Amino acid sequence: MTDTETRLKALMLRGLDGDTAAYREGLALLGVRLRAYFMRRMSGAPGDVEDLVQETLLAVHLKRSTWDSAQPFTAWAHAVARYKLIDHWRRRKIRQTLPLEDHVDFLADDAPDPGVALELDRALASLPQRQRMLVSDVKLTGLSLAEAGARAGISEGAAKVALHRALKALAERMRRADG
Numbered sequence: 001m002t003d004t005e006t007r008l009k010a011l012m013l014r015g016l017d018g019d020t021a022a023y024r025e026g027l028a029l030l031g032v033r034l035r036a037y038f039m040r041r042m043s044g045a046p047g048d049v050e051d052l053v054q055e056t057l058l059a060v061h062l063k064r065s066t067w068d069s070a071q072p073f074t075a076w077a078h079a080v081a082r083y084k085l086i087d088h089w090r091r092r093k094i095r096q097t098l099p100l101e102d103h104v105d106f107l108a109d110d111a112p113d114p115g116v117a118l119e120l121d122r123a124l125a126s127l128p129q130r131q132r133m134l135v136s137d138v139k140l141t142g143l144s145l146a147e148a149g150a151r152a153g154i155s156e157g158a159a160k161v162a163l164h165r166a167l168k169a170l171a172e173r174m175r176r177a178d179g
Contacts, residue, residue: 005072008073008074008077011026012026012067012069027057030057030077031053034052034053035050052084056077059084126170131165132166134152134159137152145159
């Protein structure tokens with residue numbers, strides 16, 4: 001768990017217990033994170049960033065009872081922010097895509113948890129060789145789908161399908177492991 005996650009979660013838990021100063025501090029800290037998140041995605045409309053931050057903070061406030069305190073707070077807040085961004089684009093009829101790995105920027109920490117690497121290795125080992133290689137090449141090494149497909153001896157389209165299936169299988173395994 002990152003320092004920011006630990007701090008935000010503690011502040012939000014205290015806020016839910018009635019500590020208004022902690023709640024205010026938590027929303028202020030979250031606002032800083034949200035501004036950075038939206039600024040990276042709204043380079044063409046920086047004037048909308050503050051509106052999105054305020055809409056997201058309001059949604060977090062109004063829907064705070066839906067957050068499962070056993071789960072990370074930043075992941076829940078990121079989902080709220082992502083949906084607010086998508087709603088914003090829909091209202092303005094802007095067509096954008098959000099990469100799946102967007103959440104990494106939001107939750108990033110300078111010092112990764114050493115247990116995560118072991119867990120990732122175990123999860124990848126459960127995949128067939130080609131899928132494992134595609135996930136590693138595209139998501140960990142940063143190769144394009146075309147490059148990863150060429151390394152695996154398949155077309156870019158086949159690599160895309162295989163990668164999607166691998167990520168879906170990994171997500172399902174992780175859900176089962178969590179629950």
